[in-house]
Amino acid sequence: METAVAISLTLFILTGLCAGQGLFPQGSVNGAEGGTAMFITNLIPPAQPFIIISWTVGGANIITSTSDDSIGPGYGDRITLNKTTGSLELRNLTLADSGGYRVAITTATAETINGSTELVVYENISDANIKGPPNHLFADWSSANLTCEAAGNITTIQWTKEGQPLSAGGNILFSEENRKVSISPVKRHDSGEYVCKLTNPASSATASYRMIVNYGPESMTILGRHIAEVESFTLIYCSVQSVPPATFTWLFNGQQTGVHEAGYIIRSVSYNNSGDYRCDARNDLTGNVISVDHSLSVKGTGL
Ligand SMILES: *[C@@H]1O[C@H](CO)[C@@H](O)[C@H](O)[C@H]1NC(C)=O
Numbered sequence: 001m002e003t004a005v006a007i008s009l010t011l012f013i014l015t016g017l018c019a020g021q022g023l024f025p026q027g028s029v030n031g032a033e034g035g036t037a038m039f040i041t042n043l044i045p046p047a048q049p050f051i052i053i054s055w056t057v058g059g060a061n062i063i064t065s066t067s068d069d070s071i072g073p074g075y076g077d078r079i080t081l082n083k084t085t086g087s088l089e090l091r092n093l094t095l096a097d098s099g100g101y102r103v104a105i106t107t108a109t110a111e112t113i114n115g116s117t118e119l120v121v122y123e124n125i126s127d128a129n130i131k132g133p134p135n136h137l138f139a140d141w142s143s144a145n146l147t148c149e150a151a152g153n154i155t156t157i158q159w160t161k162e163g164q165p166l167s168a169g170g171n172i173l174f175s176e177e178n179r180k181v182s183i184s185p186v187k188r189h190d191s192g193e194y195v196c197k198l199t200n201p202a203s204s205a206t207a208s209y210r211m212i213v214n215y216g217p218e219s220m221t222i223l224g225r226h227i228a229e230v231e232s233f234t235l236i237y238c239s240v241q242s243v244p245p246a247t248f249t250w251l252f253n254g255q256q257t258g259v260h261e262a263g264y265i266i267r268s269v270s271y272n273n274s275g276d277y278r279c280d281a282r283n284d285l286t287g288n289v290i291s292v293d294h295s296l297s298v299k300g301t302g303l
């Protein structure tokens, strides 16, 4: 009874192995051009060494190992055979190494164990870059295409913006198998660092692009006192949202002051500083100018 179970188990295992099932994991072996592939069998090293181990690709000999080794042309310095497991290491891979690999092993008890697997060699991904829009972008007005380009075998492309996955929807559309992101129209919050990650089963590469969406100036406010004591320090500050940053011009009672900072500073106020101040903010790219007025009256101390 126990013997019968043992025999049928042995038969089952051998049948499975002869059909090439289970000797290698499911699926193909992936390698990078110039890299190394490992064909690892799941054989437990036997008590008595194997008599013959023969590896072939597409029917051509890679190595036939008996008492001595017969190695196929082009494999001499590229392979290492593990004679206790039949596992094979293949180095310095080229695209031409892709194909169907078979191993046939004859055990000390003259049984044949056959296995087969597939090697796919991928070109490394290189020269990744993102091609962005050639012109300046203006919020709510322009459209932008970002195109992820690279050399080599590419199987997937994923995008992130500021480290977060970028997803389609709203003004964002993916096309050409994720190679291209179209943003139409661009919004202010679309400014930022875009990264595309290209992968294949053997290598990956990334490229990044900083996109700037120009807008403004807008939401302008002036901060500062309306009444200042004579000889006090006074700051009137012009605040505005603008990309690129606005350039400022301060006018006093309609006259140019020569001040072009966001803050108009009077270190020691005089009576003749009373009057109307105007801040003009200009965005040199959008060409837009906006202005806000501010009145200041100077009073004597202790009044
Ligand atoms: C194993 O493969 C060889 C050829 O590679 C073939 O001659 C032999 O019949 C196969 N054996 C089994 C048990 O499938």
Ligand SMILES: *[C@@H]1O[C@H](CO)[C@@H](O)[C@H](O)[C@H]1NC(C)=O
Residues within 6 Å of the ligand: 032, 033, 034, 035, 036, 124, 203
């Ligand atoms: C490809 O990438 C692998 C693994 O990163 C590396 O070993 C190999 O040298 C690269 N090949 C080329 C041609 O750059």
Ligand SMILES: *[C@@H]1O[C@H](CO)[C@@H](O)[C@H](O)[C@H]1NC(C)=O
Residues within 6 Å of the ligand: 082, 083, 084, 085, 087
């Ligand atoms: C062959 O593979 C076995 C199991 O992975 C390992 O223990 C052994 O060291 C290997 N032999 C050689 C010569 O690499």
Ligand SMILES: *[C@@H]1O[C@H](CO)[C@@H](O)[C@H](O)[C@H]1NC(C)=O
Residues within 6 Å of the ligand: 092
């Ligand atoms: C890998 O192969 C290339 C071309 O086949 C050869 O020029 C190069 O010397 C080889 N490198 C190694 C480390 O064997």
Ligand SMILES: *[C@@H]1O[C@H](CO)[C@@H](O)[C@H](O)[C@H]1NC(C)=O
Residues within 6 Å of the ligand: 143, 144, 145, 175, 182
């Ligand atoms: C973006 O690419 C699409 C085609 O995918 C094209 O129709 C559109 O004109 C491009 N937009 C810009 C701003 O280049």
Ligand SMILES: *[C@@H]1O[C@H](CO)[C@@H](O)[C@H](O)[C@H]1NC(C)=O
Residues within 6 Å of the ligand: 120, 121, 122, 123, 152, 153
């Ligand atoms: C990789 O790209 C080359 C052409 O550049 C092609 O010949 C080869 O079949 C591709 N390999 C894979 C695994 O897609």
Ligand SMILES: *[C@@H]1O[C@H](CO)[C@@H](O)[C@H](O)[C@H]1NC(C)=O
Residues within 6 Å of the ligand: 270, 271, 272, 273
């Ligand atoms: C304002 O008065 C101060 C003296 O109090 C004087 O130095 C300054 O030149 C005056 N400025 C203008 C614009 O008249």
